[in-house]
Amino acid sequence: NVARTGVSFTYAYHIILNNQQLSFGLAAKMFQYRIYKESLTFGVDGDPVTNGEFRAVAYSPDADFGVQFRGFDYFVGFSVSNLLQTSVLIGANELPNFKTFRHYYIMGGYRFLIADDFELEPSTLLNNTENLNPQGDFSLRLYYLDNFWGGVSYRTNKSIIAMVGLRIEMLYFGYSFDWALSEIGHFNYGSHE
DSSP states (O other): OEEEEEEEEEEEEEEEETTEEEEEEEEEEEEEEEEOGGGOOOSSTTOGGGSSOEEOEEEEEEEEEEEEEEOSSEEEEEEEEOTTOOEEOOEETTSOOEEOOOEEEEEEEEOEEEETTEEEEEEEEEEEETTOOOEEEEEEEEEETTTEEEEEEEETTTEEEEEEEEEETTEEEEEEEEEEOSGGGGTOOOEEO
16 A cells, blocks of 8 residues: 655765774665555545545655774674654645654674684664664674675564575675564564565
8 A cells, every 4th residue: 555665875985994994874865655545445434534635645855874883803883864854745634744763773793703714793783763662683693704604683573584695706695584473473474685
């Protein structure tokens, strides 16, 4: 019934400091939100949403910013998405105006050498929104020759993620599967990324 399509333009700037790197990122983005009114069903005839003006399409510009500091075997970072918290004017006049809440992210990780060709990296990603909806990801990845990796992650919204990846020269390829352990898992068999 609802679709979101968007485009994002990003720019990153890196400062090399001996064996460390300080990076800054900025993104400008535009999303289109669309409600397919003809596919909406209501329990009662004459619902106010179906009366009067109905905006089936809305556009929402926004921006993101982030900074990361990386050493040889560790990283820390902070980022903010939806900096502008733009309103999404969609649907009928009787519906509330929605806005994109600002999201804050803090991340960090450290790689331990456990054998000649193997490294283990525990990491965490903590995020929160303007409407105070905190969440955390706690991950553990095993690297082989810095070209192959696999791992697991636990998300505090009761999800487990399995991930694998490989590096071919300067290209990185990754795949993950997310299992929901909460009640929504009865209706959703997981997601692929």
